[in-house]
Amino acid sequence: MSMFCYQCQETAGGKGCTVSGVCGKKPEVANLQDLMIYTLKSVACLELKAKENNVKVPNVDQTIMNGLFMTITNANFDADRFVEEIKKALDLREEIKKALTEANVDLCAMKDIATWYADTKEGIMEKSNDPQIGILATGNEDVRSLRELVIYGVKGIAAYAEHAHTLGYDNQEVFDFMKRALVATVDDTLTTDQLVALVLETGKYGVDVMALLDKANTETYGNPELTEVNIGVKNNPAILISGHDLKDLEELLEQTKGTGVDVYTHGEMLPANYYPKFKKYDNLVGNYGNAWWKQKTEFETFNGPILFTTNCIVPPSESYADRVYTTGSSGYPGFKHIPDRVNGQPKDFSEVIAHAKRLAAPKEIENGKIVGGFAHAQVFALADKVVEAVKSGAIKKFFVMAGCDGRMKSRDYYTEFAQKLPKDTVILTAGCAKYRYNKLDLGDIGGIPRVLDAGQCNDSYSLAVIALKLKEIFGANDINELPIAYNIAWYEQKAVIVLLALLYLGVKNIHLGPTLPGFLSPNVAKVLVETFGIAGIGTVDEDMKLFLG
Secondary structure: OOOOEOOOOOOHHHOOEOOOOOOOOOHHHHHHHHHHHHHHHHHHHHHHHHHHOOOOOOOOHHHHHHHHHHOOOOOEOOHHHHHHHHHHHHHHHHHHHHHHHHOOOOOOOOOHHHHOOOOOHHHHHHHHOOHHHOHHHOOOHHHHHHHHHHHHHHHHHHHHHHHHHHOOOOOHHHHHHHHHHHHHOOOOOOOHHHHHHHHHHHHHHHHHHHHHHHHHHHHHHOOOOOEEEEOOOOOOOEEEEEOOOHHHHHHHHHHHOOOOOEEEEOHHHHHHHHOHHHHHOOOEEEEOOOOHHHHHHHHHHHOOOEEEOOOOOOOOOHHHHOOEEEEOOOEOOOOEEEOOOOOOOOOOOHHHHHHHHOOOOOOOOOOOEEEEOOOHHHHHHOHHHHHHHHHHOOOOEEEEOOEOOOOOHHHHHHHHHHHHOOOOEEEEEOOHHHHHOOOOOOOEEOOEEOEEEOOOHHHHHHHHHHHHHHHHHOOOOOHHHOOEEEEEEOOOHHHHHHHHHHHHOOOOOOEEEOOOOOOOOHHHHHHHHHHHOOEOOOOHHHHHHHHHO
16 A cells, blocks of 8 residues: 545545545655645644743744645645645744743644654655554544544635635634644544534534635625626637636736736636626636546647646646646646745736747637526525515425536436426536536526526535525524425535535535545444435436435
């Protein structure tokens, strides 16, 4: 076994990747990611110890947030970047230890995790191969499962916190929880009941951070509104921007104004087209392609440079690898990386723009428009129409089909499910799962489209807000009394925090697919089934009877 990772839905055999990641991650990177988490746990423990004793130490919040984000599935495949960030985290940890020692404060009783040190790539690589730093170092299967469930939830929190932070919005309670949760995963005194409680608490902070990001996005760019997005192409050279970071898009659009270079969104960046502030840019001309896993063929035909702002990278074909750029927490060996902002100045995308000017315009792979922009403010604007449709029976049920897309053939289930839903039902969606059905002609109900796209995966928060508003309008005592069913697709850690957030809000009977997470031990899965009604998916026809019976 050269590695062990089971954090994504496609993990080998549904149990764990042990030779190489299905995502394309090499063992050395997988092990460095484990070491990154291992190091951050000690940083978190020492910083909390300093706070308890009023010892002033350097702020570690951004180091922990960025380090966690880098380890999300498909975000960063660059071993050298991990070595560099682990070095920084170790130096920060030593600085905190020095301050605590000078203040006569006892250090965290964490043995090796807080004492090991290396300042060379060789030393860090050697430590990354230590079996005691990885997932399997926790021998008890149920404890391991609960610890990893917390860690994957915290990774999702870190991703959303990073986006909010970039726009100038922070929540110290969220940062403090991330540190506390990391430390809890090395506390051998915690019982399984306490760890289950921590899992739900993780969901609570998932709600908080998504609310924070919603505030950051809407106060910065306006409330998303009903929008028709072009999916064809124009004749100008262009840049394709993928990922989730709206600030990166804003700076790219500013720098491409008047250059003759167009910008297209890709994957999870599609919902940027729904924000009023982005509509003022004539050089934002639409969305190109589909979900992340189709990028190998779609990047080939796009012709221009591609900019990754976050995760969703697939190891590239050689034919286009030389025109892919990364920025932020993303990275891949050989890709040019655009450095972070310095002293509040915008990132410099001039190299990407110059590259675009040398290349052909995108090749058209489809045409027409798709409709989106149904975050909570837009749905509330249509509230009277929606409520009347429900009361009249025109809308019998809502189906929340948010989440992630992926490569497995079994995900065709979601396309078939959408197609077979009765015409008096409405799909509420967010995340890239929507690409399984957002281009189908499913019609509308009295002018209300039957697919209401709230936006990115983090905009699943909008779906929760909508559900809570319907609960209020209809005077329901319990959110589960509403005519809303949850049939969610998952892939990686941001989907995990969305799931935990829904559980914290009291939502039950969520169906999760196309497979249940490999990191759920049988006993932990049993707890989720018995307590929350979590279930997998069956065939479309079986599930249709179950949901509509």
